[in-house]
Amino acid sequence: MTTVQPVTLTPRLARLFTRGREFLGVEVPIMCGAMTWISEANLVSLMSNLGAFGSLAAGNMPPDEFESEVRKAQELTARPFAANLITIAPNYLAHLEILCAAKLSHIVFAGSIPRRTEVETAKRSGAKVLCFASNPSIASRMLEYGADALILEGSEAGGHIGHVSTAVLLQDVLFQFADQVPIFVAGGIAHGGMIGHLGLMGAAGAQLGTRFVVAEECKAHPRFKDVFIKARSREAIATPQYSSKLPVVAVRALNNAAMDAFGALQLDLLRKLERGEMNRQEAQYAVEHFWVGSLREGAVEGNVERGSLMAGQSVGLVRKVQPLREILLELIQDADAAVARAQQRLGDGG
Ligand SMILES: Cc1cc2nc3c(=O)[nH]c(=O)nc-3n(C[C@H](O)[C@H](O)[C@H](O)COP(=O)(O)O)c2cc1C
Numbered sequence: 164m165t166t167v168q169p170v171t172l173t174p175r176l177a178r179l180f181t182r183g184r185e186f187l188g189v190e191v192p193i194m195c196g197a198m199t200w201i202s203e204a205n206l207v208s209l210m211s212n213l214g215a216f217g218s219l220a221a222g223n224m225p226p227d228e229f230e231s232e233v234r235k236a237q238e239l240t241a242r243p244f245a246a247n248l249i250t251i252a253p254n255y256l257a258h259l260e261i262l263c264a265a266k267l268s269h270i271v272f273a274g275s276i277p278r279r280t281e282v283e284t285a286k287r288s289g290a291k292v293l294c295f296a297s298n299p300s301i302a303s304r305m306l307e308y309g310a311d312a313l314i315l316e317g318s319e320a321g322g323h324i325g326h327v328s329t330a331v332l333l334q335d336v337l338f339q340f341a342d343q344v345p346i347f348v349a350g351g352i353a354h355g356g357m358i359g360h361l362g363l364m365g366a367a368g369a370q371l372g373t374r375f376v377v378a379e380e381c382k383a384h385p386r387f388k389d390v391f392i393k394a395r396s397r398e399a400i401a402t403p404q405y406s407s408k409l410p411v412v413a414v415r416a417l418n419n420a421a422m423d424a425f426g427a428l429q430l431d432l433l434r435k436l437e438r439g440e441m442n443r444q445e446a447q448y449a450v451e452h453f454w455v456g457s458l459r460e461g462a463v464e465g466n467v468e469r470g471s472l473m474a475g476q477s478v479g480l481v482r483k484v485q486p487l488r489e490i491l492l493e494l495i496q497d498a499d500a501a502v503a504r505a506q507q508r509l510g511d512g513g
């Protein structure tokens with residue numbers, strides 16, 4: 164077990180975020196979103212040991228590697244953390260089985276929509292289930308399947324993204340479902356002020372990815388972090404889809420040669436599809452395979468030209484590498500100040 168000094172919320176924020184704290188079983192309902200190659204056992208457990216909440220990325224890890232990563236995180240922290248499963252990954256069902264056997268406290272279904280039976284399997288193991296909801300009808304369906312909480316992720320986020328911005332999802336999903344279930348908001352958040360205001364809007368907590376990439380303890384390559392520090396928001400662009408014959412989930416990343424390579428790959432796959440040299444499933448697998456390899460090249464090997472630099476638009480708000488504890492303290496301080504200002508505006512001393 165690693166010993167670190169956990170952070171605490173101010174009494175005002177503790178009240179505002181009671182629901183998220185209780186649901187996650189932590190002091191600070193700020194989640195570090197799962198990031199393939201980046202959210203490994205050390206970062207995840209540190210996040211939780213600091214009193215916040217980490218999320219292990221399953222990606223498409225070989226099952227035995229994933230199992231030892233889960234075990235390692237459990238050895239490094241006695242506090243709750245989640246694992247994030249990609250429902251379209253070939254190893255997904257094996258990952259789910261591993262988490263159920265490990266009695267993980269929280270399971271996040273990502274990638275696509277999980278089946279009802281999969282949500283039920285997760286819940287039978289004792290885990291609380293979080294599902295992504297990109298519109299109200301998916302939100303209703305996930306709640307009907309038994310999801311215990313929802314995550315809204317706006318298209319400002321880094322990595323694989325949906326079509327709709329955080330601002331619209333807040334109105335479309337948060338305002339409608341926040342009374343029923345805890346909702347965690349992701350995408351475009353890097354300043355604590357935003358977290359405070361999300362709490363006022365009814366969010367149970369927030370999930371950040373991009374900001375935590377530049378944590379000192381994050382294993383991402385120093386060159387990868389350096390690019391994040393220098394980048395502007397508008398440089399974090401989303402990939403286009405060239406044809407409905409090859410539907411691809413958009414990826415938001417900093418523009419570099421990897422983005423051009425992805426464009427060329429799509430065109431090549433389309434040609435192969437047209438000639439009947441591969442089917443759509445094979446083409447989509449090739450797309451996902453590209454991103455996993457390319458992100459490894461960027462985030463792990465530090466090839467910031469040819470490797471993918473998945474990052475959200477909040478990258479423009481990220482200014483320096485800081486210890487994770489300092490980032491959390493800053494987020495809490497800014498969240499508290501924002502809520503205090505809102506109270507003053509309402510003439511409520513709080
Ligand atoms: C480098 C990178 C890799 C990511 N990988 C994953 C992943 O494997 N699974 C997932 O559900 N989300 C993934 N995400 C999304 C994050 O978990 C998080 O929801 C997102 O970063 C939040 O938006 P932000 O980047 O604006 O903070 C990734 C994001 C980044 C920046």
